[in-house]
Amino acid sequence: MPRTAIALNCTLKRSPEPSSTDLMCSQLGEELRSHGVELEVVRIADHDVAPGVSADEGEGDGWPPIRERILDADIVVIATPIWLGNPSSTCRRVLERLDAFLSETDDEGRMVTFGKVGVVLTVGNEDGAHAVAGQVYQALADVGFTVPANGQAYWVGEAMGSTDYRDLDGTPDKVRQTLKTVATNAAHLASILDASPYPAAS
Amino acid sequence: MPRTAIALNCTLKRSPEPSSTDLMCSQLGEELRSHGVELEVVRIADHDVAPGVSADEGEGDGWPPIRERILDADIVVIATPIWLGNPSSTCRRVLERLDAFLSETDDEGRMVTFGKVGVVLTVGNEDGAHAVAGQVYQALADVGFTVPANGQAYWVGEAMGSTDYRDLDGTPDKVRQTLKTVATNAAHLASILDASPYPAAS
Amino acid sequence: MPRTAIALNCTLKRSPEPSSTDLMCSQLGEELRSHGVELEVVRIADHDVAPGVSADEGEGDGWPPIRERILDADIVVIATPIWLGNPSSTCRRVLERLDAFLSETDDEGRMVTFGKVGVVLTVGNEDGAHAVAGQVYQALADVGFTVPANGQAYWVGEAMGSTDYRDLDGTPDKVRQTLKTVATNAAHLASILDASPYPAAS
Amino acid sequence: MPRTAIALNCTLKRSPEPSSTDLMCSQLGEELRSHGVELEVVRIADHDVAPGVSADEGEGDGWPPIRERILDADIVVIATPIWLGNPSSTCRRVLERLDAFLSETDDEGRMVTFGKVGVVLTVGNEDGAHAVAGQVYQALADVGFTVPANGQAYWVGEAMGSTDYRDLDGTPDKVRQTLKTVATNAAHLASILDASPYPAAS
Numbered sequence: 001m002p003r004t005a006i007a008l009n010c011t012l013k014r015s016p017e018p019s020s021t022d023l024m025c026s027q028l029g030e031e032l033r034s035h036g037v038e039l040e041v042v043r044i045a046d047h048d049v050a051p052g053v054s055a056d057e058g059e060g061d062g063w064p065p066i067r068e069r070i071l072d073a074d075i076v077v078i079a080t081p082i083w084l085g086n087p088s089s090t091c092r093r094v095l096e097r098l099d100a101f102l103s104e105t106d107d108e109g110r111m112v113t114f115g116k117v118g119v120v121l122t123v124g125n126e127d128g129a130h131a132v133a134g135q136v137y138q139a140l141a142d143v144g145f146t147v148p149a150n151g152q153a154y155w156v157g158e159a160m161g162s163t164d165y166r167d168l169d170g171t172p173d174k175v176r177q178t179l180k181t182v183a184t185n186a187a188h189l190a191s192i193l194d195a196s197p198y199p200a201a202s
Numbered sequence: 203m204p205r206t207a208i209a210l211n212c213t214l215k216r217s218p219e220p221s222s223t224d225l226m227c228s229q230l231g232e233e234l235r236s237h238g239v240e241l242e243v244v245r246i247a248d249h250d251v252a253p254g255v256s257a258d259e260g261e262g263d264g265w266p267p268i269r270e271r272i273l274d275a276d277i278v279v280i281a282t283p284i285w286l287g288n289p290s291s292t293c294r295r296v297l298e299r300l301d302a303f304l305s306e307t308d309d310e311g312r313m314v315t316f317g318k319v320g321v322v323l324t325v326g327n328e329d330g331a332h333a334v335a336g337q338v339y340q341a342l343a344d345v346g347f348t349v350p351a352n353g354q355a356y357w358v359g360e361a362m363g364s365t366d367y368r369d370l371d372g373t374p375d376k377v378r379q380t381l382k383t384v385a386t387n388a389a390h391l392a393s394i395l396d397a398s399p400y401p402a403a404s
Numbered sequence: 405m406p407r408t409a410i411a412l413n414c415t416l417k418r419s420p421e422p423s424s425t426d427l428m429c430s431q432l433g434e435e436l437r438s439h440g441v442e443l444e445v446v447r448i449a450d451h452d453v454a455p456g457v458s459a460d461e462g463e464g465d466g467w468p469p470i471r472e473r474i475l476d477a478d479i480v481v482i483a484t485p486i487w488l489g490n491p492s493s494t495c496r497r498v499l500e501r502l503d504a505f506l507s508e509t510d511d512e513g514r515m516v517t518f519g520k521v522g523v524v525l526t527v528g529n530e531d532g533a534h535a536v537a538g539q540v541y542q543a544l545a546d547v548g549f550t551v552p553a554n555g556q557a558y559w560v561g562e563a564m565g566s567t568d569y570r571d572l573d574g575t576p577d578k579v580r581q582t583l584k585t586v587a588t589n590a591a592h593l594a595s596i597l598d599a600s601p602y603p604a605a606s
Numbered sequence: 607m608p609r610t611a612i613a614l615n616c617t618l619k620r621s622p623e624p625s626s627t628d629l630m631c632s633q634l635g636e637e638l639r640s641h642g643v644e645l646e647v648v649r650i651a652d653h654d655v656a657p658g659v660s661a662d663e664g665e666g667d668g669w670p671p672i673r674e675r676i677l678d679a680d681i682v683v684i685a686t687p688i689w690l691g692n693p694s695s696t697c698r699r700v701l702e703r704l705d706a707f708l709s710e711t712d713d714e715g716r717m718v719t720f721g722k723v724g725v726v727l728t729v730g731n732e733d734g735a736h737a738v739a740g741q742v743y744q745a746l747a748d749v750g751f752t753v754p755a756n757g758q759a760y761w762v763g764e765a766m767g768s769t770d771y772r773d774l775d776g777t778p779d780k781v782r783q784t785l786k787t788v789a790t791n792a793a794h795l796a797s798i799l800d801a802s803p804y805p806a807a808s
Contacts, residue, residue: 012455012500034404051416051449051494053487083457083500084543085736090455092493096416099488109383114351127762130344130691131737134336137343139488142332146391147339147349149316149400156733156765160780174766181311181403188401189348192394198351199390201383202236214657214702247657253618253696255689285659286705286745287534291698292657298618298689329560332489333535341690358531358563362578376564438808513787518755534748538740541753545743546736550795551753553720553804585715585807592805593752596798602755603794605787606640 003037003190005029005075007121008066010091012081014045020123020165021079024153024179027171028077028121031183037075037190042066044090051093055100063097070098074190075117076145078136082124082156087132095139102143108200113144115197117190119182122154123165129154146193148185153178205392207234207241207277209323210268212293214283216247222325222367223281226355226381229373230279230323233385239277239392244268246292253295257302265299272300276392277319278347280338284326284358289334297341304345310402315346317399319392321384324356325367331356348395350387355380407594409436409443409479411525412470414495416485418449424527424569425483428557428583431575432481432525435587441479441594446470448494455497459504467501474502478594479521480549482540486528486560491536499543506547512604517548519601521594523586526558527569533558550597552589557582609796611638611645611681613727614672616697618687620651626729626771627685630785633777634683634727634759637789643681643796648672650696657699661706669703676704680796681723682751684742688730688762693738701745708749714806719750721803723796725788728760729771735760752799754791759784 007028011019022041029039047062056064070076080091087095104112118140122129133152140147155175157163209230213221224243231241249264258266272278282293289297306314320342324331335354342349357377359365411432415423426445433443451466460468474480484495491499508516522544526533537556544551559579561567613634617625628647635645653668662670676682686697693701710718724746728735739758746753761781763769 012457045455051492053416083496084503084546085740086496086499086539088455089493089496089500092487092490092496095490096487096493111351127733127735127760128737129733129765130340131734131740133343134340134691134737135490137339137349138332138336141335141339141349141351141353142488144351146351147343147353149313149343149346149348151343151349154733154765158764158767159735159760159762159778160784161764172765177403178766184403185400188398192398196390196394198387201379201386214659253651253694255618285698285702286748287538288698288701288741290657291695291702294689294692294695294698297692298695301690329531329533329558330535331531331563333532333538336489336535337692344690356531356563360562360565361533361558361560361576362582363562374563380564515755534744537747538744541743541747542736542740545739545753545755545757548755550755551743551747551757553717553747553750553752555747555753581807588807589804592802596802600794600798602791605783605790 003074003187004072005032005037005039005077006069006073007039007041007077007079008094009041009043010080010088010094011043011045012088012090015043018166021081021121023166024121024123025079028153028179028183031179032187035183035187037187044094049093049097053096053099071112074194075186077119077121079121080132082122082128082132085128085131087135098139098143110198110200111144115193116145117186118145118147119186120152122152124156125163126157126159126161129156146189148189150181150185153182205239205276205389206274207239207279208271208275209241209243209279209281210296211243211245212282212290212296213245213247214290214292217245220368223283225368226323226325227281230355230381230385233381234389237385237389239389246296251295251299255298255301273314276396277388279321279323281323282334284324284330284334287330287333289337300341300345312400312402313346317395318347319388320347320349321388322354324354326358327365328359328361328363331358348391350391352383352387355384407441407478407591408476409441409481410473410477411443411445411481411483412498413445413447414484414492414498415447415449416492416494419447422570425485427570428525428527429483432557432583432587435583436591439587439591441591448498453497453501457500457503475516478598479590481523481525483525484536486526486532486536489532489535491539502543502547514602514604515548519597520549521590522549522551523590524556526556528560529567530561530563530565533560550593552593554585554589557586609643609680609793610678611643611683612675612679613645613647613683613685614700615647615649616686616694616700617649617651618694618696621649624772627687629772630727630729630759631685634785634789637785638793641789641793643793650700655699655703659702659705677718680800681792683725683727685727686738688728688734688738691734691737693741704745704749716804716806717750721799722751723792724751724753725792726758728758730762731769732763732765732767735762752795754795756787756791759788
């Protein structure tokens with residue numbers, strides 16, 4: 001059965017402005033495809049995602065349709081640039097909206113996200129990728145996602161650098177290799193969790 | 203088949219000083235037992251774990267036997283108190299020693315930890331549990347562990363409080379419930395990863 | 405000479421929804437007043453602060469007038485609720501906008517913020533205040549603010565709690581005391597930095 | 607009057623092993639000297655600093671003499687390498703020991719550290735400097751230090767890099783420039799805080 005994945009690109013920029021985060025999403029998409037997984041990329045900045053921590057913040061809120069696509073996906077990719085050493089404000093907003101899953105449980109107390117796999121993509125001019133991973137993993141695990149071994153691919157330049165990932169002369173080998181690992185592990189984990197869902201806590 | 207788990211208690215205090223972290227380890231142990239998993243608890247402060255980032259730092263280093271027991275376990279529990287809003291220095295030392303797994307890969311590039319599940323227990327007088335989860339999840343995923351949905355149980359008191367977890371009048375219901383979820387999810391995930399190991403990245 | 409302070413309330417909620425963060429801002433305002441400092445509170449959610457990292461993101465951007473008031477103030481208070489153990493997305497957006505100060509330097513290379521004091525207020529149902537302090541202090545120091553001793557006041561409830569700060573039966577003594585210290589130290593530090601500005605680096 | 611500074615080098619390695627952190631300490635020392643400040647560097651790994659959170663953990667504890675030198679200094683430099691995106695375990699141990707200052711207050715409730723300035727030096731093969739700054743600033747401000755504008759100098763290489771700072775072909779200009787700023791601002795701030803100490807909170 002084909003698996004589906006959704007990447008939430010948390011760049012601060014609206015389309016069609018070029019986004020390094022978008023480039024890394026595409027690269028992960030290629031890797032996932034070789035495992036039979038289709039990756040859909042949603043640029044959050046193009047939708048009016050309202051501030052809040054509920055499933056639907058009412059009129060004009062762009063989140064509900066994105067939320068539906070997250071619920072349909074087996075793998076959720078949080079893709080974010082780094083600003084001041086941290087995930088973008090747009091990424092934090094996405095995590096806040098995911099917080100609503102905490103109160104959506106089935107008859108046996110399991111969150112609707114149980115069984116879904118969460119991974120992280122991070123790009124920045126410099127420094128902050130490990131801090132991003134920590135924050136995003138914590139949010140993902142809190143709201144019911146499972147994080148595979150080596151669940152993050154990232155690139156950042158040297159300290160105080162200003163080069164963009166999309167302006168590099170080709171993708172560094174280590175990034176390529178990590179993207180392969182993230183895709184392989186996410187696809188495998190989603191597959192076995194689908195075949196054997198988490199039981200109710202007892 | 204019985205699964206095995208090891209908890210690394212990262213309290214700053216040596217035995218037999220009482221440790222709130224130890225109490226939460228025991229409570230998780232009870233929950234894991236109901237899933238057929240035996241939990242062994244190792245108090246790091248009782249062993250002379252040397253500073254460093256290799257598998258063996260030489261004479262007098264207490265890490266190598268602990269490392270062996272980690273390699274034998276299906277589930278690894280990082281259990282830490284909170285100091286100044288962060289994991290203990292002992293916890294950071296344990297994570298630094300786990301860093302050596304980054305260079306121990308099999309013929310197909312998989313870390314020796316692939317297939318193992320990592321979870322977190324955290325206790326403090328006040329504030330810091332989410333930051334601990336972030337740091338520990340990031341380290342665990344980096345060095346090859348898989349983190350289950352809701353992979354942390356924790357307790358902290360009100361802001362600037364000074365009550366110890368082991369001095370509470372009974373364990374709060376929410377903590378009990380979370381311990382059940384952590385145990386259920388960790389045991390399940392370890393079981394399906396054992397049956398279906400991560401393939402080599404491709 | 406009277407000193408001025410501005411608090412940026414980073415709650416996710418628009419006025420007139422009640423905000424615990426707002427309550428703590430008012431309380432700090434009272435303390436600052438006793439040191440001759442007037443505190444103005446701006447609720448960021450009431451303004452359309454655009455995503456971005458420049459001083460002015462163009463048409464419809466609510467940031468430029470706020471930025472002017474920051475430049476007029478001697479003390480800047482970043483006041484934020486906690487969501488998933490971290491500052492709100494609105495707070496991260498404010499920090500991103502402050503990032504523009506990095507490129508606004510005087511003839512001798514000093515940022516326009518040099519001499520201003522930055523402090524932090526944090527409220528949450530539970531856990532995350534130390535992580536908030538870390539992130540906000542780092543951003544403030546990076547963009548040119550000076551952080552006084554004991555530069556944060558905060559309140560959070562017990563683990564997994566759901567009580568709001570504004571629903572407490574009175575303000576805890578330790579919070580009152582910390583607010584006094586934050587106000588005293590911020591006012592003093594702003595005063596001496598005004599009398600003796602940082603020299604150009606040499 | 608000459609001011610004094612102490613750098614706590616939190617490398618995991620004992621002397622005489624070369625330390626990149628040590629190199630950056632020396633470089634800051636040169637800059638501080640031009641402001642009339644003598645910097646003493648203490649390599650923590652050479653002393654048996656015991657785990658704990660008190661001023662003196664008893665027999666064999668190497669902390670008490672270091673603590674005395676901290677109390678004698680006007681400026682305290684926390685200098686740490688990065689491991690797994692975070693300050694070293696040795697750095698966390700130092701921060702835990704500084705925690706004892708929380709309970710050492712004068713007749714008017716001021717910590718013994720009030721008036722001292724704290725800054726951060728950070729070196730790593732890759733990624734983590736902003737997270738280090740956040741953690742260390744938070745600890746420093748909590749225990750009574752004041753953090754100057756631009757209170758950190760750091761260097762890290764490109765993502766997943768393995769170059770050491772001390773093996774670079776010369777110190778990058780931006781690092782040199784930041785070291786100058788850190789030294790200038792720390793010396794100035796210590797000077798004005800010495801002339802005008804924080805008053806008691808009121």
